[in-house]
Amino acid sequence: MNRWTSPRAIGIVGMVLGAAAFWLALPPLAARTAVLPIALGILAIAAGIWASSREAGRAGGGAIAAGLLGIGFGVLATRSSSAHLDTVVVWSTLFAATLRYATPLTFAAIGGLFCERSGVVNVALEGMLLTGAFFAIWGAIWAHTWAGGFAWVIGLAVAALAGMALAAVHAVWTITFKVDQIISGTALNFLALGITGYLFVDKYGDTGTPGNVPAYGIPDIHLHFLQNWTFIGPIFGQLNLMIWLSFALLVATSVFVFRTPWGLRLRAVGEHPRAADTVGISVYKVRYIAVISSGGIAAMGGAYLSLGFVHSFNEGMTNGTGFIGLAALIFGKWRPFPTWCAALLFGFSSALADRLPTAYGNQWGTLFQALPYVLTLIAVGGVVGRSIGPAAAGRPYVRQ
Amino acid sequence: MSDFAPDELDQETPQQHFPTRFGGVKGILTPLITTVVAFLVGGLVVALTGKNPVRVYHAIFDGTGVGWFFQVGNHSARIPFATAHMWFPWDTASVAAGNLQQTLLVTTPIMLTALAVAFAFRCGMFNIGGQGQYIVGAIFAVWLGTSFSSLAPWLHVLLCLVAGTLAGAVWAGIAGILKATVGAHEVISTIMLNWTAVWVGSYLVGAGGPLQGSQVSIPVSNNIVDGAKLPVFWGLKLLQGLSIGIFIAIAMLVLYWVIVNRTTLGYAVRAVGFNPEAARYGGISVARNYFVAMAIAGAFAGLAGAIDITGWEYQLGPTDIQASQIGFIGLAAALLGRNTAIGAGFASLLFGALITGTSSRQLDPTVFRPELAGNLTTIIQGLVVLFVGLNLGGLWVWLRRRRRA
Numbered sequence: 001m002n003r004w005t006s007p008r009a010i011g012i013v014g015m016v017l018g019a020a021a022f023w024l025a026l027p028p029l030a031a032r033t034a035v036l037p038i039a040l041g042i043l044a045i046a047a048g049i050w051a052s053s054r055e056a057g058r059a060g061g062g063a064i065a066a067g068l069l070g071i072g073f074g075v076l077a078t079r080s081s082s083a084h085l086d087t088v089v090v091w092s093t094l095f096a097a098t099l100r101y102a103t104p105l106t107f108a109a110i111g112g113l114f115c116e117r118s119g120v121v122n123v124a125l126e127g128m129l130l131t132g133a134f135f136a137i138w139g140a141i142w143a144h145t146w147a148g149g150f151a152w153v154i155g156l157a158v159a160a161l162a163g164m165a166l167a168a169v170h171a172v173w174t175i176t177f178k179v180d181q182i183i184s185g186t187a188l189n190f191l192a193l194g195i196t197g198y199l200f201v202d203k204y205g206d207t208g209t210p211g212n213v214p215a216y217g218i219p220d221i222h223l224h225f226l227q228n229w230t231f232i233g234p235i236f237g238q239l240n241l242m243i244w245l246s247f248a249l250l251v252a253t254s255v256f257v258f259r260t261p262w263g264l265r266l267r268a269v270g271e272h273p274r275a276a277d278t279v280g281i282s283v284y285k286v287r288y289i290a291v292i293s294s295g296g297i298a299a300m301g302g303a304y305l306s307l308g309f310v311h312s313f314n315e316g317m318t319n320g321t322g323f324i325g326l327a328a329l330i331f332g333k334w335r336p337f338p339t340w341c342a343a344l345l346f347g348f349s350s351a352l353a354d355r356l357p358t359a360y361g362n363q364w365g366t367l368f369q370a371l372p373y374v375l376t377l378i379a380v381g382g383v384v385g386r387s388i389g390p391a392a393a394g395r396p397y398v399r400q
Numbered sequence: 401m402s403d404f405a406p407d408e409l410d411q412e413t414p415q416q417h418f419p420t421r422f423g424g425v426k427g428i429l430t431p432l433i434t435t436v437v438a439f440l441v442g443g444l445v446v447a448l449t450g451k452n453p454v455r456v457y458h459a460i461f462d463g464t465g466v467g468w469f470f471q472v473g474n475h476s477a478r479i480p481f482a483t484a485h486m487w488f489p490w491d492t493a494s495v496a497a498g499n500l501q502q503t504l505l506v507t508t509p510i511m512l513t514a515l516a517v518a519f520a521f522r523c524g525m526f527n528i529g530g531q532g533q534y535i536v537g538a539i540f541a542v543w544l545g546t547s548f549s550s551l552a553p554w555l556h557v558l559l560c561l562v563a564g565t566l567a568g569a570v571w572a573g574i575a576g577i578l579k580a581t582v583g584a585h586e587v588i589s590t591i592m593l594n595w596t597a598v599w600v601g602s603y604l605v606g607a608g609g610p611l612q613g614s615q616v617s618i619p620v621s622n623n624i625v626d627g628a629k630l631p632v633f634w635g636l637k638l639l640q641g642l643s644i645g646i647f648i649a650i651a652m653l654v655l656y657w658v659i660v661n662r663t664t665l666g667y668a669v670r671a672v673g674f675n676p677e678a679a680r681y682g683g684i685s686v687a688r689n690y691f692v693a694m695a696i697a698g699a700f701a702g703l704a705g706a707i708d709i710t711g712w713e714y715q716l717g718p719t720d721i722q723a724s725q726i727g728f729i730g731l732a733a734a735l736l737g738r739n740t741a742i743g744a745g746f747a748s749l750l751f752g753a754l755i756t757g758t759s760s761r762q763l764d765p766t767v768f769r770p771e772l773a774g775n776l777t778t779i780i781q782g783l784v785v786l787f788v789g790l791n792l793g794g795l796w797v798w799l800r801r802r803r804r805a
Contacts, residue, residue: 121587123528123587123591169786173786173789173790177789177790179789179790180526180789182526182528182587183526183735183785183788183789184786184789186528186728186731186785187782187783187784187785187786187789188782188786189782190728190732190778190779190781190782190785191778191779191782191783191786192782193775193778193782194775194776194777194778194779194780194781194782195445195775195779197774197775197778198445198449198772198775198776198779199449201769201771201772201775202449202772205769205771205772315775319722320595320598323591323595326588326591327592330588361607361608362606362607362608363603363606363607363608363609364603366599366602366603366606366609366718367599367600367603369599370595370596370598370599370600370603373592373593373595373596373599374592374596376588376592377574377578377589377592377593377596380578380584380585380588380589380592381578381582381584381589389585394585
């Protein structure tokens with residue numbers, strides 16, 4: 001069969017049609033009739049059903065879901081006033097915001113990817129992000145008297161160390177002591193919340209973090225030659241350094257995990273530790289390295305959040321970001337690029353949630369924040385191609 | 401119905417990690433050591449930031465009101481024409497009494513969310529979703545409590561409690577069904593259900609939401625009507641006196657013990673928890689028990705939310721929903737109490753006292769800032785869970801044996 005008419009390709013076309021159903025109802029096209037999104041959505045669902053019936057269940061399920069969402073949101077959009085739509089949907093702003101929101105998710109999810117690919121479940125991503133967020137800003141504030149505008153470098157280093165220290169506890173507990181990985185992760189979330197909150201109140205409790213943080217925060221990269229380009233300029237012309245770093249990390253992770261012998265070892269330890277041990281790979285060593293580096297990477301996401309994005313810290317400021325990162329990892333089936341796509345999708349929903357109140361009132365933005373979690377629930381429920389993690393994840397390895 | 405991947409079954413269930421029965425003195429030893437170590441490390445944090453941990457813990461203890469039990473002795477009582485000094489066991493109107501009411505009020509939902517974790521544990525599942533089930537229960541209680549103002553009072557309270565319980569059961573049941581049918585890991589699904597509950601709940605009672613109260617500028621629900629409030633038997637209703645919810649919670653502890661140890665259902669649940677494969681050979685439906693255990697666990701947590709609303713909160717706002725940690729504290733209490741009824745009860749009291757003692761209303765701010773103390777509670781909670789997993793008692797016994805050998 002031709003690869004363009006294979007069930008999988010039809011399923012992907014279905015997903016695109018579903019997205020188009022929503023997109024047509026938004027500016028700049030802004031179709032005012034509900035017929036168009038419904039028609040496209042039905043086409044998408046039909047393509048999905050066709051694909052699922054021919055053993056491309058994953059793409060087919062995606063197409064059905066995209067069709068349903070496309071119809072739902074498309075009809076909603078055609079029913080609201082175009083003035084409102086124009087205020088909310090400014091594509092370049094939305095895309096730039098999407099990248100901003102997706103970056104901490106990407107760091108968290110990639111950190112989780114290393115940990116879980118080695119066979120250690122990491123529900124402590126939230127705590128690692130929070131630790132990174134606090135220690136980044138603490139390090140930068142501490143260093144700015146002598147490091148000046150480059151204090152953020154120190155901040156990043158301190159954040160990475162703190163994240164790795166937290167992850168080291170997870171490693172010792174789960175790998176050496178063989179404590180249940182979920183329990184250890186849950187405990188670390190509490191500890192991170194408590195310790196960062198305690199130190200924050202103790203150090204900055206009365207006034208909050210100082211107002212001069214933006215002067216030595218993580219800098220934005222200004223690409224002046226892009227500035228006059230339509231659409232691309234406003235999105236990529238002024239992005240934070242950490243966003244570019246997250247792109248680099250993504251490529252590096254993909255190459256590392258799937259194209260190097262170390263990546264192969266990592267995956268082997270996560271899928272079948274006994275077999276890996278038999279061929280002479282030290283399961284414990286690989287897991288220790290993976291878990292500890294996971295903490296450092298996730299902490300970078302937190303550092304971006306506090307030192308690059310909002311330029312301040314507050315108790316429990318991550319507020320579920322780490323869990324959305326975990327959701328993105330599961331949604332992306334523990335693979336770097338699909339995970340990043342999931343992070344972008346969740347980032348887009350956050351960006352939209354942020355923009356919605358400008359026209360429709362706060363409540364819809366609040367409701368929208370539930371979307372990533374509901375989508376992930378559907379994903380683990382197997383409606384859109386079941387998400388199955390590394391085989392050995394969650395099990396301590398006992399050497400024989 | 402249950403098509404597990406074969407390698408999923410030789411996975412150790414959480415229950416196998418934990419000896420779930422109190423084995424005499426040794427059984428109490430581990431939780432005690434864990435608690436002491438957690439408090440010592442917490443004290444170390446306090447000392448490192450330049451405060452006196454002994455004074456801090458003393459102030460926290462004063463705030464819990466547990467000292468009330470030790471205030472036995474002479475109290476002056478006014479009788480006509482004179483003031484008589486009489487020996488009376490306890491002074492029920494003292495500051496300590498008020499603090500103790502608050503402690504028990506906080507202990508109530510912790511007991512129930514602890515049972516929500518413990519029951520799922522007995523079936524080999526880790527229910528991290530007590531928080532979401534608690535929120536859903538609270539939302540249903542608020543919804544029903546603010547409507548039907550003409551209902552008979554006792555019927556109205558009952559309706560709120562039952563609706564909250566069922567809502568919690570359904571919410572957890574989603575995770576149970578996913579586990580039973582497609583094998584989705586309950587930890588992931590309950591985490592997602594938690595945050596879904598947080599944001600949907602914030603939407604419902606927040607500004608512009610369908611359950612927001614009559615004051616448009618304040619994002620909070622209406623007060624539930626008087627008929628939907630639980631009777632307060634100690635202290636004043638206006639000052640958050642103690643409602644009879646504590647007795648419901650204690651009754652549920654007993655019910656939990658009965659279900660787990662004295663019914664066929666409990667036997668099946670425990671069998672699945674110990675070894676799903678063996679249970680299936682014995683003719684027990686593993687999938688059905690996953691669902692039932694999760695639903696019952698959720699029912700406990702949903703009831704906790706309903707009791708909090710009908711017992712003292714009376715209204716619900718988005719900040720309450722987002723700041724609440726009751727489900728997670730219940731998790732720590734269940735682990736510390738080794739998933740037994742009596743253990744969970746005492747561990748809940750410990751955490752209830754700790755939360756009350758470190759709250760801004762009870763803690764003396766000249767000794768220790770309540771904002772710091774609240775975070776100290778979270779640290780201690782984290783340490784408890786961390787060390788419970790490590791099984792310090794077991795470690796101690798093991799070390800002693802090794803030294804002797």
